[in-house]
Amino acid sequence: xxxxxxxxxxxxxxxxxxxxxxxxxxxxxxxxxxxxxxxxxxxxxxxxxxxxxxxxxxxxxxxxxxxxxxxxxxxxxxxxxxxxxxxxxxxxxxxxxxxxxxxxxxxxxxxxxxxxxxxxxxxxxxxxxxxxxxxxxxxxxxxxxxxxxxxxxxxxxxxxxxxxxxxxxxxxxxxxxxxxxxxxxxxxxxxxxxxxxxxxxxxxxxxxxxxxxxxxxxxxxxxxxxxxxxxxxxxxxxxxxxxxxxxxxxxxxxxxxxxxxxxxxxxxxxxxxxxxxxxxxxxxxxxxxxxxxxxxxxxxxxxxxxxxxxxxxxxxxxxxxxxxxxxxxxxxxxxxxxxxxxxxxxxxxxxxxxxxxxxxxxxxxxxxxxxxxxxxxxxxxxxxxxxxxxxxxxxxxxxxxxxxxxxxxxxxxxxxxxxxxxxxxxxxxxxxxxxxxxxxxxxxxxxxxxxxxxxxxxxxxxxxxxxxxxxxxxxxxxxxxxxxxxxxxxxxxxxxxxxxxxxxxxxxxxxxxxxxxxxxxxxxxxxxxxxxxxxxxxxxxxxxxxxxxxxxxxxxxxxxxxxxxxxxxxxxxxxxxxxxxxxxxxxxxxxxxxxxxxxxxxxxxxxxxxxxxxxxxxxxxxxxxxxxxxxxxxxxxxxxxxxxxxxxxxxxxxxxxxxxxxxxxxxxxxxxxxxxxxxxxxxxxxxxxxxxxxxxxxxxxxxxxxxxxxxxxxxxxxxxxxxxxxxxxxxxxxxxxxxxxxxxxxxxxxxxxxxxxxxxxxxxxxxxxxxxxxxxxxxxxxxxxxxxxxxxxxxxxxxxxxxxxxxxxxxxxxxxxxxxxxxxxxxxxxxxxxxxxxxxxxxxxxxxxxxxxx
DNA sequence: GTACTCGATTTTTTT
DNA sequence: AATCGAGTAC
Numbered sequence: 001x002x003x004x005x006x007x008x009x010x011x012x013x014x015x016x017x018x019x020x021x022x023x024x025x026x027x028x029x030x031x032x033x034x035x036x037x038x039x040x041x042x043x044x045x046x047x048x049x050x051x052x053x054x055x056x057x058x059x060x061x062x063x064x065x066x067x068x069x070x071x072x073x074x075x076x077x078x079x080x081x082x083x084x085x086x087x088x089x090x091x092x093x094x095x096x097x098x099x100x101x102x103x104x105x106x107x108x109x110x111x112x113x114x115x116x117x118x119x120x121x122x123x124x125x126x127x128x129x130x131x132x133x134x135x136x137x138x139x140x141x142x143x144x145x146x147x148x149x150x151x152x153x154x155x156x157x158x159x160x161x162x163x164x165x166x167x168x169x170x171x172x173x174x175x176x177x178x179x180x181x182x183x184x185x186x187x188x189x190x191x192x193x194x195x196x197x198x199x200x201x202x203x204x205x206x207x208x209x210x211x212x213x214x215x216x217x218x219x220x221x222x223x224x225x226x227x228x229x230x231x232x233x234x235x236x237x238x239x240x241x242x243x244x245x246x247x248x249x250x251x252x253x254x255x256x257x258x259x260x261x262x263x264x265x266x267x268x269x270x271x272x273x274x275x276x277x278x279x280x281x282x283x284x285x286x287x288x289x290x291x292x293x294x295x296x297x298x299x300x301x302x303x304x305x306x307x308x309x310x311x312x313x314x315x316x317x318x319x320x321x322x323x324x325x326x327x328x329x330x331x332x333x334x335x336x337x338x339x340x341x342x343x344x345x346x347x348x349x350x351x352x353x354x355x356x357x358x359x360x361x362x363x364x365x366x367x368x369x370x371x372x373x374x375x376x377x378x379x380x381x382x383x384x385x386x387x388x389x390x391x392x393x394x395x396x397x398x399x400x401x402x403x404x405x406x407x408x409x410x411x412x413x414x415x416x417x418x419x420x421x422x423x424x425x426x427x428x429x430x431x432x433x434x435x436x437x438x439x440x441x442x443x444x445x446x447x448x449x450x451x452x453x454x455x456x457x458x459x460x461x462x463x464x465x466x467x468x469x470x471x472x473x474x475x476x477x478x479x480x481x482x483x484x485x486x487x488x489x490x491x492x493x494x495x496x497x498x499x500x501x502x503x504x505x506x507x508x509x510x511x512x513x514x515x516x517x518x519x520x521x522x523x524x525x526x527x528x529x530x531x532x533x534x535x536x537x538x539x540x541x542x543x544x545x546x547x548x549x550x551x552x553x554x555x556x557x558x559x560x561x562x563x564x565x566x567x568x569x570x571x572x573x574x575x576x577x578x579x580x581x582x583x584x585x586x587x588x589x590x591x592x593x594x595x596x597x598x599x600x601x602x603x604x605x606x607x608x609x610x611x612x613x614x615x616x617x618x619x620x621x622x623x624x625x626x627x628x629x630x631x632x633x634x635x636x637x638x639x640x641x642x643x644x645x646x647x648x649x650x651x652x653x654x655x656x657x658x659x660x661x662x663x664x665x666x667x668x669x670x671x672x673x674x675x676x677x678x679x680x681x682x683x684x685x686x687x688x689x690x691x692x693x694x695x696x697x698x699x700x701x702x703x704x705x706x707x708x709x710x711x712x713x714x715x716x717x718x719x720x721x722x723x724x725x726x727x728x729x730x731x732x733x734x735x736x737x738x739x740x741x742x743x744x745x746x747x748x749x750x751x752x753x754x755x756x757x758x759x760x761x762x763x764x765x766x767x768x769x770x771x772x773x774x775x776x777x778x779x780x781x782x783x784x785x786x787x788x789x790x791x792x793x794x795x796x797x798x799x800x801x802x803x804x805x806x807x808x809x810x811x812x813x814x815x816x817x818x819x820x821x822x823x824x825x826x827x828x829x830x831x832x833x834x835x836x837x838x839x840x841x842x843x844x845x846x847x848x849x850x851x852x853x854x
Numbered sequence: 855g856t857a858c859t860c861g862a863t864t865t866t867t868t869t
Numbered sequence: 870a871a872t873c874g875a876g877t878a879c
Contacts, residue, residue, distance in 0.1 A: 122868090603866080
């Protein structure tokens with residue numbers, strides 16, 4: 001060991017001391033708290049390289065888990081580069097789910113499945129659940145399949161099988177039949193020889209628990225375990241990891257028992273931090289002890305935990321050292337990515353969260369000519385898109401690559417406006433994680449054909465395409481197939497074949513069914529001795545599917561045919577139809593070409609782990625960001641997660657950051673007035689510059705009634721009041737310390753009633769009387785409990801209401817004025833929704849708070 | 855059994 | 870706005 005350190009190998013060069021410690025502490029449990037941009041991936045990959053290079057393990061003895069396929073792919077590549085071609089891919093590097101599949105394929109029979117099982121996506125799951133709900137004689141209107149699918153997913157994230165779900169949960173659905181339905185669902189999955197996403201983790205967990213010999217096999221196999229984004233693990237994943245990390249010599253671990261104290265006492269201020277921090281343990285390997293050393297290394301950042309809605313438990317990372325006693329904890333706080341301004345803004349923002357480990361990122365970048373974080377206002381989302389487009393073109397003129405810029409949105413519907421704009425500008429863009437290739441209708445149809453061929457028991461797929469193209473097999477026939485299948489306890493395909501030979505059907509459907517059955521039989525026979533791409537083409541041809549689209553005269557048809565070709569093409573990369581189908585199930589998006597220079601558009605969630613020279617963050621408005629739903633459902637922790645999301649967004653930027661908010665946004669077709677996000681208030685004045693903007697976009701922005709965004713106010717230049725947050729810490733105990741000057745009813749009213757276009761500027765509020773509503777004290781406001789409270793009240797009036805039961809103050813026929821559409825007459829009233837015939841703009845629906853009587 | 859119209863409803867984020 | 874489902878007409 002000493003010798004090894006004397007002459008450090010190449011791959012260790014350029015690591016800072018903390019990173020190097022994280023790489024070289026190979027033995028025992030290690031937690032690496034890696035702030036944004038501190039070289040987390042580098043540490044992980046170098047660590048793997050180090051383990052391999054020093055001969056500690058073979059590639060096949062390292063289990064490395066990530067959350068996204070993107071991360072897995074990147075890690076594979078980077079390890080390859082470090083280690084050289086000598087090592088062919090690591091078989092156990094992948095996402096939780098892909099590794100889960102791999103385990104499950106090997107031991108499928110232990111879970112009651114056959115190895116060729118199908119993986120159902122959300123869509124399939126919902127359809128299946130709908131069938132089950134109907135089969136139970138329940139009304140699928142009253143009990144939405146989607147809702148139940150989400151409940152099941154939630155249970156599975158927590159590791160609960162049907163018999164383990166809490167009584168209360170079981171009761172809450174379908175008059176107490178939740179458990180029964182869940183069980184029925186699981187039974188059905190088994191007969192379909194299928195799994196949902198949750199099962200990919202749950203089945204292995206159950207197998208490990210029940211078959212110690214199997215678990216022991218993997219204990220022997222995996223010498224090192226690495227986990228990326230540990231803060232995103234949910235309970236099931238945690239259990240899965242614990243089982244694998246647990247060693248025979250160690251004390252028995254029963255996850256979930258002795259549930260940890262909330263982070264209230266554990267998380268927040270344990271471990272006062274002192275950057276750069278020093279590991280608590282020294283490097284001496286602990287593997288000598290009793291054969292129970294757990295060489296597990298988890299990397300994560302509690303400040304970037306943004307998947308709580310998917311069941312992620314931040315607590316997993318906050319209590320790591322309790323789970324793994326004697327763990328080495330290493331903090332990476334040296335940021336290599338962002339300028340001091342961006343970092344300052346991010347740190348200040350995230351400091352508003354409680355229950356953190358607490359890290360202080362720092363950078364050594366010189367800040368001389370670095371710009372501050374820019375905050376821009378726009379009138380509505382169209383103008384926002386226009387202005388962002390202009391800003392992008394300006395950067396481009398100054399020599400920036402489009403590839404180095406990204407627009408990160410909170411919700412995917414925001415993307416459209418940018419796409420529209422960029423299309424008209426002729427600006428290249430790429431949407432990452434957008435509408436998925438594999439979710440398109442024609443692709444799903446084609447896949448359904450393939451699935452039935454690969455796995456004859458896949459009734460869901462079968463049902464999807466029995467009557468595609470139209471063969472005159474309607475509801476009645478399908479029900480008959482269903483019944484036969486159920487009665488004989490055979491898959492629908494087999495039932496169809498049986499039925500086609502019987503005389504229970506009328507001639508027409510009978511002939512059709514006979515053909516379908518014969519087709520599939522033929523294809524299934526061909527499966528083993530035909531190249532899969534050839535087979536795929538054959539299927540689409542012979543089924544008449546491509547024919548169907550060729551005859552279709554609609555505008556989309558050519559595109560669909562193109563997509564089908566693309567599908568066949570992409571199949572070439574896989575060895576077999578099965579492996580292709582598996583890929584599709586796990587990796588829903590198709591690869592993008594990085595060749596083209598294009599602006600990146602994606603959600604904040606999918607931006608995690610990426611970085612860009614220039615980042616645009618549009619849509620910072622209350623209700624959208626933080627999202628209303630997180631507030632309603634998650635209370636304060638929901639708000640904190642949103643704030644972490646904001647933090648993730650801000651820290652994606654290396655050099656330039658532009659944040660936008662608009663005053664009006666169209667939601668579900670209605671124009672709604674919006675107020676700036678509280679997160680804007682939480683950015684430190686010192687690192688932010690507010691762009692008045694109007695002049696630079698002259699020619700635009702004026703069309704709705706003149707006036708640009710020049711503040712025109714006497715008084716302060718900077719709309720930010722002086723140091724509103726300087727006393728943050730000091731005031732905390734006093735309660736009500738935060739004041740959000742945008743977020744007041746008074747301001748809202750003022751804004752809603754405003755008719756003078758020049759008053760649009762957000763700066764105007766400084767002139768109005770301001771009612772202050774503290775939201776620092778929300779704890780007391782809605783009681784720190786969970787569940788039952790109506791979190792809606794959490795921030796008082798903070799959030800723009802979209803629905804109101806108040807009768808509208810207007811009457812049909814009233815003459816009204818709207819800031820965007822001008823004058824018009826009310827044509828209809830529905831609650832607070834008005835349908836108005838505008839003189840110029842035609843008929844529109846708007847909320848009543850949005851117009852004024854004339 | 856199929857095609858079309860009307861009305862209702864809305865998922866924010868993803869493996 | 871756009872999609873989905875139900876209901877209606879062919």
